[in-house]
Amino acid sequence: MVHFLQKHTNWKIKVPTLPGHGESLSLKGISYNQWIEHAEEELENLLDTCETVFVVGFSMGGLIASYLAVHYPIKKLILLSAAAFYVHPKQLTIDIIEMVKDSFKGKLKENELFIRYRRKMKETPVAAALQFRKLVASIKPLLGRVTIPTMIAQGEIDGVVPPRSALYLYEKIAAPQKRLIFLKESKHLICHSNERERLFHEIVDFLK
Structure with missing residues (x-):
């Protein structure tokens, strides 16, 4: 998305890496307040x-x-696959079945979702998952105070954040100007989906 914005705008863009995140995860001992403070x-x-x-x-x-x-x-807010709720059991089951099929074919290590889930499970300590839940619990009550123009985008086949999360955000956010977009063929990493070009154009149109 950053590359797209750089191509279509002259905006200054910052992409902060939250404490404990990056190429390799190092989340042990990190509190959710550190994530907020860094942002x-x-x-x-x-x-x-x-x-x-x-x-x-x-x-x-x-x-x-x-x-x-x-x-x-x-001035404006964009929420992509925003995690007001976590884990979509039905879609996660579908993803796991696909992984099992690839396993039988000897292609599991080529399965993109398997690579991501394995990394997340290996490198995310239980304490970090608890910090995530604390962060969500502390911020949810504030959603009614979001009044700036907001766009929410969500993949319909996201196994990590269920579509109801986007609906919840749309309902709770108090902004008079808000927009909700569902992408039919997109999973959690919405900016890497086959529908990303459409998403990026929608984002630029909304921000301009």
């Missing part, structure tokens, strides 16, 4: 240099972005 620091730097600031949040970052929208003078 606040990055945003404050942008607000010091930019007249207009938009915030885009993906997955857990969608909740953090919503928090920022309540406490800072952001």
Whole structure:
């Protein structure tokens, strides 16, 4: 998405890496407040240099972005696969069946979802999962205070964040101007889906 924005706009773009995240995960001992504080620091730097600031949040970052929208003078908010709820059992079952099929074919290590799930399970300590739940619980009550224009995008076959999460956000966010988009063939990593071009155009149109 960043490459798309760089091609179609002249905006200054920052992509902060939250504590414990990155190429390899190191989440042990990290609290959810550290994630919020880091996002606040990055945003404050942008607000010091930019007249207009938009915030885009993906997955857990969608909740953090919503928090920022309540406490800072952001102009518009984009929420992608935002995790107000976590795990979509029905879709997760479908994904697991596909992994089992690939396993029988000897292609499991080529299965993109398997690679991502395995990494997440190996590198995410239980304590970090609990911190995520605390973050969600602390920010959900604030959603009614989000009043800036908001766009919510959600993949319909997301096995990590269920579509009801997007519906919940759309209902709870108090912004008079808000938009909800479902992408039929997209899983959790919505910016890497086959429908990403459509999504990126929708985002730029909404922000402009």
